[in-house]
Amino acid sequence: MNPEIESLIEKVKIFTTALMKASGFNFKTVEARKDDEKTIRVEMSVDGAGLMIGENGENLSAWEEVLSQWLRRNSSPELEYFRVVLDINNYRWQIEQRLRELAKKTAREVVMSKKSIKLPVMNAYERRIVHVELALHPNVATESEGRVPNRQVVVKPL
Numbered sequence: 001m002n003p004e005i006e007s008l009i010e011k012v013k014i015f016t017t018a019l020m021k022a023s024g025f026n027f028k029t030v031e032a033r034k035d036d037e038k039t040i041r042v043e044m045s046v047d048g049a050g051l052m053i054g055e056n057g058e059n060l061s062a063w064e065e066v067l068s069q070w071l072r073r074n075s076s077p078e079l080e081y082f083r084v085v086l087d088i089n090n091y092r093w094q095i096e097q098r099l100r101e102l103a104k105k106t107a108r109e110v111v112m113s114k115k116s117i118k119l120p121v122m123n124a125y126e127r128r129i130v131h132v133e134l135a136l137h138p139n140v141a142t143e144s145e146g147r148v149p150n151r152q153v154v155v156k157p158l
Contacts, residue, residue, distance in 0.1 A: 001034065008075055009033065009040055012084060015070055016042050025052060041085045042067070049089040057095065060086060061123070085125075096129055103133040106155045107140045116156040121146075127153050 013032035020027050028045040035041035046052055053060045067084035075082065087093055099122075106117050119130065130153045131142050141156050 004076065004079065005034060008071070008079055008082070011074065012040050012042060012067065012071060015074075016044070016067060016086075019066070020044070020046075035085060038081055038083060039085055040071070040082055041087065043087045044089070046088050049091070052088050053091050057091065060088060060091065095126070099126055099129045100133045103130045103155075107134055107137050110155045110157050111139045114157045116154055118145075119153045119155065121150050121152055123149075124151075127151060130155075 009032045013030055017030050026047040030044050032040060032042045064084055064086045067086060071082055071084055072080045085092060106119060110117050127144050134140055134142050134155065139158050141158055142153050144151050145154055146152050
């Protein structure tokens with residue numbers, strides 16, 4: 001891995017740790033790694049995770065935005081396109097698994113019925129998971145429609 005990216009990941013981990021300590025949260029572990037070409041994934045084990053996560057992950061999304069803004073301000077121009085995904089007590093992982101299962105189930109229904117199906121309103125992160133999950137499916141296509149904050153993924157038969 002690029003040494004500059006490794007250094008950036010370590011800085012994100014240190015900043016996340018300092019931010020959580022300053023916010024008064026008790027955490028057991030903080031791990032950071034490159035998730036894909038544009039994402040640094042920070043995984044934390046935290047006591048009292050409900051408050052950090054918030055209703056429907058709203059607080060978690062706010063923490064991610066703070067971390068991503070910090071990252072953009074503290075990285076070289078070549079690396080400022082990175083974003084941070086924060087997973088607290090495997091919350092994000094569980095959501096991702098649920099969305100992947102929903103995508104597969106919906107694809108099966110679309111193939112059988114030969115009719116398009118609109119999924120519930122999702123944020124950009126959730127829509128991306130569905131699009132990626134079904135990107136290589138030979139019998140369906142996906143597209144997002146609507147305007148933020150009411151965008152939905154539509155799964156269509158091919």
